[in-house]
Amino acid sequence: xxxxxxxxxxxxxxxxxxxxxxxxxxxxxxxxxxxxxxxxxxxxxxxxxxxxxxxxxxxxxxxxxxxxxxxxxxxxxxxxxxxxxxxxxxxxxxx
Numbered sequence: 001x002x003x004x005x006x007x008x009x010x011x012x013x014x015x016x017x018x019x020x021x022x023x024x025x026x027x028x029x030x031x032x033x034x035x036x037x038x039x040x041x042x043x044x045x046x047x048x049x050x051x052x053x054x055x056x057x058x059x060x061x062x063x064x065x066x067x068x069x070x071x072x073x074x075x076x077x078x079x080x081x082x083x084x085x086x087x088x089x090x091x092x093x094x095x
Contacts, residue, residue, distance in 0.1 A: 045080060052084035060090060070094045 004012075010019075047055070055076075059069045076083065077091040 042082075046082040047076060047080050047084045047087060048082075049084050049086065052086045056086060056090065065094065 059065065059073065065073070073087075073091055073094045076087070077094070083091065
């Protein structure tokens with residue numbers, strides 16, 4: 001008679017389904033955490049009216065945009081998921 005394999009023992013104890021359930025639960029937890037991080041990232045990168053007004057107050061205040069300000073505005077134009085309409089004209093100047 002053949003000796004049972006470890007797979008036979010695990011299946012006989014019902015542990016295979018336990019392992020699969022644990023794996024599924026872990027995957028679901030990670031998916032939820034990833035989604036929450038993505039939502040937080042999108043919210044953080046959006047240029048909302050308060051941020052836009054703050055930026056407009058500090059950038060180009062004397063009519064001249066410094067190289068650092070230009071780089072920042074280009075970065076916002078390139079990377080910003082949502083940009084407030086108040087910044088559109090300023091971003092267009094440095095595009």
